[in-house]
Amino acid sequence: MAAHGHPLRRVDDADPAAVARRIDREILPYLPPRLRPLLAALPAVQRGRLVEIRLRIGQPMAALLQGDEHWFFGAGGLVQDPRQGVQVTAEDGARLLVALTRSSVYALEEEFRQGYITLPGGHRVGFCGEAAVEQGQPRTWRHVGAFNIRIARPVPGAADGVLPRLLAPGGRVRSTLVVSPPACGKTTLLRDLARQISWGVPSLGLAGTTVAVVDERSEIAACYQGVPQYDVGPRTDVCDRCPKAFAIGQLLRAMAPRVLITDEVGAAPDVAALLEAVHAGVTVIASVHGASWAQVAARPALRPLVETAAFERAVLLSRRRGPGTVEAILDLAPPRRAGITPAPDP
């Protein structure tokens, strides 16, 4: 049952031409008119490999391509030397902000405060600059100096190697903790688990089930105006940008989910809310930051989850063979003494 070293199906498998078309349709119109031709002129193969586009005022526009390739946009295409790149001006930044907010900063106050906006298509634009602080808390951004446009890439099938291992006899999904350092594919895995559990997988004996996604950082479903931009399934309800503890309670009361999925659990109130959900008979699939099970078990805030055996499985991810490498799937169900690292599920 071990899936050691097995990488999730990655975005590299996606059709670059389709990604390039989505970029043309969903990203290009937002770019300032002066910089738009630089992206439009890239060959479709390169556009299809774009992971990030970064605009820093006073610096050349930069691109991150799949395979961790860092480039800059030059007048004749991508260049390695930043001195040959086309600089982003303050006017470009102002125009990009206008386009991103559709001249409606007031309608995106919370997003503005949190520093990222989700675009139609699920693409995400992070920004930072000079914060306006009020009573010790950032109220908004007075000046925005840097933008990071992250291209959304659905990875249908990312959970193919994991889902069969999470099913109990009778097709019940086991409560599972996804343990992963940052940028190892845990959100991608959660998203595809939501999609597959919601649609159902007849070949695995899994009937479609009501799923609730608590998407505090708007990453799993990437909602735009409350509508998921990724396919998270036809039986999925998403609570977008809402604090986890509140959202879990709200979903349990109002939406009667059978499976609840959430990202990056860490604070004590979130843990308490998750335990409530587990004790209410809901299957919980959640992710936590950590490089190993020992690290997770040692975190005081997560101890109640470990000690109460709320989770039956733990999926450990890494980047060892690329993002989304499944290092191990642990069986947490057998009785064990606290502090003992469970063995991989045989």
Added chain:
Amino acid sequence: MGSRLGAALVLAAAALLGATVARAYEERLRTLRVWQGALSMLMTEIVYGSTPLPEALQRVARHTSSPVAEFLADVGTALHAQPATPAGELWRRAAAGRPGWCLAPEDEAVLVELGSCLGQSAAADQERHLRRALAQLAHLHDQAEAQRDAHGRLWRYLGLCAGGCLVLLLY
């Protein structure tokens, strides 16, 4: 017979000229009132509804009279079509393309200043800008009313008198 008809035509033309000038005072008042209503609705959409500006402008336009309705609808449509162009720029262009809407330059200055701030900040700040514009328009409305009372009737009589004088001089 011909001279009588000519005199009547001259008199009518002069009276019409006076009435047209007097009506411009009325029309300015009406337009200012329509603007005040439209901005109050826009404030509700922005501050309480958090409606994105393109939709907010078009929604307000549907419940507003001419010529303000056409102006707001045009800016809303332009915002949809050109998302990377600041609202203030589109607002200014639309205002410049409407020389015949009976507003005084000081009225237009208030509107252009408001347009340059629209959508650029948080709801509380937008409310401040809109309330200030509404207060300025109310002040201008009072001034326009006083001008209408003082000059409107004067222009009507002036038109008639000028026509009468012309008739006396010509015939």
